[in-house]
Structure formats: structure tokens, C-alpha cells
Amino acid sequence: MEQPTTPPSVVYEHAHHIDAHEELGWWRKYVFSTDHKVIGIQYAITGLLFLLFGFGLMMLMRWQLAYPGKPIPLIGPWLGQSRAPMGIMLPEFYNQLGAMHGTIMVFLGVVPLAVGGFGNFVMPLQIGAPDMAFPKINMMSYWVYFIGGVIMLASFFPTTGAAQSGWTSYTPLSVITATSGQTFWLVGMIFLITSSLLGSINFITTIVQLRAKGLSYMRLPFFVWAQFVTSFLLLLAFPPLEAAGILQLMDKVAGTSFFLPSGLVISGKPLAVAGQGNPLLWQHLFWFLAHPEVYVLILPAMGIVSEIIANNTRKPLWGYKALVYSVVFLGFMSFIVWAHHMFMTGMGTTMSAFFQTTTMIISIPSVVILTALLLSLWGASIRFTTPMLFALAFLPMFGIGGLTGLPLGLAPSDIHLHDTYYVIGHFHYVVAPGTIFALFAGIYHWFPKATGRKMNELLGKLHFWGSLVCINLVFMPMFIQGLAGMNRRMYDGGAQYAHNQGVLHWNVVQGYAAWGLGLFQIFFIINFFMSLKWGKAVDKNPWEATTLEWLAPSPPGHGNFLTEPIVYRAPYEYSVPGAAKDFSPQFEPEKA
């Protein structure tokens, strides 16, 4: 192996000095901190709260779908005249819930938790860095995200409510809807995009520059590779959406018509704009971001699952190199598949043929990754801990999500399935029981590193099994409904259409499953807070893992490592023949 360079030893010479003399105040330590671990935890907590909030919006929608036009129990009366008079949801409010559920879950929940939370907390530890390369920019990234989140939340307060043109904000609908919600949405998005931009620059620089001595690229844990590729996607795919957001904001505020075609007539009156705009342009710019965004959602999840599977199978990951090459190829390909979201727009068969070809190609690396993870289980004596259960469930759940995507990636079958509940089922399988399960796995796995205590196994298993059953009961019926032709974004769940009558009863099942899913999250919340105080205290390496973060104290102090970490081997050397124990950490020399 090549000998990478030594980081200057000053870091560790001064570490003690700083611990002794530079006690930061409460505000600098917990609120405006520049420590990547504190920022990671801030991101994670904020992200979890947004996930809970977004889930709450969804539960309101599921009530309306299961019982259209019936007053919402308990909180219905609190929603106010402009949203739900007499507790009965208005169509406009349903649209707001739909648009904001998507926006919040993707941009304020999953990405901040997966990248901002796990990436910030775990990645510098795994590469043996004392912190991120730009700690102040890291802090700024969190606070810009926070402001974006506040703007998104604030958009609910004006009586005309939040954005209501779907999380995709398709033009011209989003521009001609004369409420302030969409303007809030656009300004909020510009903040969120700026935040990811700052974060991704920091992540890439940290991974390139601050790897510990001996940690070559092919010795990086797979989680770091996943974050590395994710950061490039955020860096390069988000700016076009920022451009699109600026253009739509100009349409909303300055009266331009980038996305408004000539001769648009609304409610019988011609729209007084210059015209000559191109509504499809928005879709192109939006999906140029939003398809890589799908991989931003899934790659960190794959990284987390890889770490946990290697640790709990006590075996090296099967095909580490194939995993790395696949994830890089996947990242590259994700930039040239976006228009498979647009087969129905009449953009032409040549375009469709190109994009369905690239879409079929991108499924190959995804399958390679999933297969490698599945084969890693072969012949292992698996430890069925809570994180491992979530990680194991990720494999079939992501598998269902991925495979149901193939008919959507082919133009002929997509024309039948487009904008039905089948699509909703497909991408939720990828993101909800896929990514979010992986994120739970990660929380259970790294909680001991962040707090020095383990989470409770019994509560964890209740949380897992309950969530697994409920979440499948929410999403599996969507395939049935979608294949029957039920459209998405229907305020009454499609009750007025004859072809939906045979599948409407599933809405009630999904409603109960959604509320059940909510109840099972209570086990997680209780477990989280209880374990903070009374969880079993652990030392540095409770899972007997091999990667560098388990060399640092639990929880690690400012500056992370007590001595300079040096890497001697590949990341997943479990059950090495002839070794004294069944794990050989990266930080232990060959001859120990």
C-alpha cells in the first residue's frame, strides 16, 4: 500500500492544551458550535422533528382519504376556518398538505438527517479527522438550513396557506396560484440549496484532505464513499434548481413569464404577461436536481446499511471494490436520467428512448450494490441486534422499491402508471421503509458513540417489528390501487371515479396502518430519551467494530481522537483467519 502523508502533529500536541484552557460557553458549545459532532446532532434532531411533522401532515391526509368529507377528530377544530371549517378539510388545505409533506420529508427531514446528521457526525470520525475542513462554514450550513426550515413552516400561517402545487411545483400551476405559499416555498428552497452547497463543499474537502495516515481511498469505509458521491450530487445538481427557483421567483414577484406560455387563459380571462415562456423548462430544471436527489436520499442509507451488515455478520463486505465502483458509476449516471419523470409531457420519442435507456443502465449498479449486500449475509452467523434488523429490512424494502421502478422507467408502461398511486408506492418503498429504516438503523448503531450509552433492545425490537408491519400495510396496497388506475393528488382519494370503487376500501386499511405506524414511533421516542439517561453505559467499541470512529472515546471530545489515528488495514477485516479475535480494527497494527 502507498504511504499517504502524515497530518501535521500540531493537532495532537495542542489538543490537550485546548481541552484544559478553552472551555466554551453554553451557547458556543451547544448552539453556535463549530464541532462537527454537535452540528451533526443538531442536524439529526432537527431532521427527526421535521420527519415527525411531515408524518403528521400525512396522517391528516390519510384521514381525508379514508373518510372523505368527515370532520377530522381531535385536531380538526384547531385547524381554523381557512383550512378545515367545522373540522372538515378543504381541498386547498389537502393540496397544501400534499405539497408540504413531500417538501418537508425530502428537503427538511431525510436529507438533513442522512447527510447533515450522519455525514457530519460519522464521516470525520471514520476518516480519522479532528473536525471538518471548514468548521465555521459547517455551522453556517446548519443555520442556513434552519432558516430555510423556519420559512417553510411559516408559510402555513398566512390564511391563504402554504404552497399547494405539489412538491414538484410544476409550472404554470404554481405561478398562477395566487397565494403567498409558493413564494415562501421558493425563498425557503433557496436557503436549503445554499445550505447543501456549503455542506457538500465541506464534505468533499474533508474527505480529500483530512484522511488519517494510511487511509487510502480504497481503505475508506463504504459509508464515506457513499457520502463522497452524495456530496458531488448535492454540489452539482442543486444549483440548476436554484436557478429554476430564481426564475420562478421572478415569475411570481417581478411578473416575468419564463414558465408561462403565450395565450394562457385563466377563468376565462387572458393572463396579462409577456408570454413566450416554456412550462416544460421548469420540469427539466426541477428533475435535473430531483433525480440525483433520489440518490442523495438512498446512497447514505446504503452506506449506513453496509457498515451495520459488515459489523453484525462479522464478515468483510462481499465485493467492496464492486460496491465502490458501482456507487461512483451510479452518481455519474444519475445526472442523465432525469427526463424519465417526463414521458407524459410529449417531449418526443427520441428523448424518451434516450432516457429510458439510461434509466435501465442506472438500475445495474443499484442491483450490484443490493446483491453485494445480500451476498454478504451468506454463511454468516448474524447478530440480530436492533440496528441489524432495520438494516436487514432495508434490503427487501429497497428491493421492492427499486424493482417496481423498472416499469416506470420504460415509457410504454409508464404511460399507464404515470401519476397513479403505483408511483407513490414505488418511491415510498425506496425512501420510507428503505432510507428511513436505514436511518433508524444508523441511530441505533451510532447512538452509543454519540452518547456513551446503548439504546434499549426490547423497545427497539418492538419499534422495528411494529413499524415493519404497519409501513408495508400503508404502501403495499398503493400498488394495487395504482394498477387499478387510481390517480394521486385526489382530494377525496378518487372516490368519484367508477374505476376506483373496487380499491377504495384499501384507503381505510392504509389509514389504520398509518396511525399504527405513528403509535409504534412512540417506542422509539421513549427509547431515545430513556437511553440518554438510563441506557447501558458502554466504552469505546461496544459493537466490536473495525472502523476508526470506534477508536475515539464515546462520546468523543472536541478534536475527536486522543492520539493520532493511523490506519493499517482495509475497513472490514472481520473473522480474519488466525487472528486472536473476530475483528481486526483499522487502527490496530498487523502484529498486535
Add this chain to the structure above:
Amino acid sequence: MNIPYTVEERPDSGLANGKLGIWLFLASEVMLFGALFSTYIILRTGATEWPHGELSVPLGALNTVLLISSSVTMVMAWAMLKLHNWGRHRLYLLATFALAGIFLVNKYFEYSDHLARGEGPSHSTFLAIYFTLTGLHGLHIVGGMVVMAYLLGPGARLWKQNPDQFTNRIEYTGLYWHFVDLVWIFLFPVLYLL
């Protein structure tokens, strides 16, 4: 706590952290302006008619000269630090700042001329993309001026404590400044001439 490679280069990558950071930032900026230029192309190719001669070519050409000159003075500001000539460095950095300021004054006259005639962004698709592209570019100019003002003012103290780090900061500011200049070199023909 010190972060490694804030000033010196990491031997295997040949970069200091800041230099990699600024290049990554510029990569994302390329995507931002790339998307806007693509928008321009799509709108223009889809348009039934496209106005010509709406903008003052002499003013645009003058601004091009100003920005190119400011790129030269920016390089000189950095080179003077390498030669440890602090006085000349200040002079060149101040010149860069001033040229950027004159650029903005010019831009102000162009904008107010259009607005006085009632030709704002909503007037036509051409003016919409003109105001958006040049407005965003103008914001980048202002951003660069804020950084330069900092490096001329309170940020200049770093030269005494850590001259290498200060020189790096001037270099990174310069990289950004050349990018902003480059965007204008595309904007000028696209909006004024073609």
C-alpha cells in the same frame, strides 16, 4: 484545535483545503450559470421573434474592459504579496475594488435607463432573462466587493500574523473574481451582440 492543511498543501492532493473548497464552489457556480444560459438558449430558440439592439453596446463593451482590467489588477495584487510588496498589493487590490465599483455604476445607468422607459423584467422574455442574468452576475460582483473590502479592512491584519494564509486568501478571492469576470465575458456577446 487546528485543522490540518489550512495553509500548507497536503502532499498527495497538492492542495490546501481552501483551494479545493473554492474550486468546488466554482464548479457549483458553473452549474448555476449553466442552467441559466441553458434557459436563455431554450427561450430564444423557442421564441417567434427576438429583439436586437435593445442594449447599449458601448456601455457593455466598456464594462467588459473594466472587468478584464480588474482581473489583471487582481492577479497583480496576489503577485505583489508573493514579492512581499505590501504597498503595491494594497494599491492593486484597491484598484480591483474600484473597477468593480465603476462596473456597477455603469450597470446602474443601464438599468435605470430601461426602467425609466417602463421596460422592466416583465416587459418581454428578452428583458426578463437579461435582468435575471445580469442581476445575478451583479450580485456576484457585490459579493466579491464585500470580500475585497474585508481583505482591505479588518482582514488585512492577518498579513502580520500569517502571511502565507493571507496570500492564499487573496489567491482564492482572485479565483472567484476571475470566474465572475468569465461569466461576464459570456454574458456580453450573448446579451449585447448576438
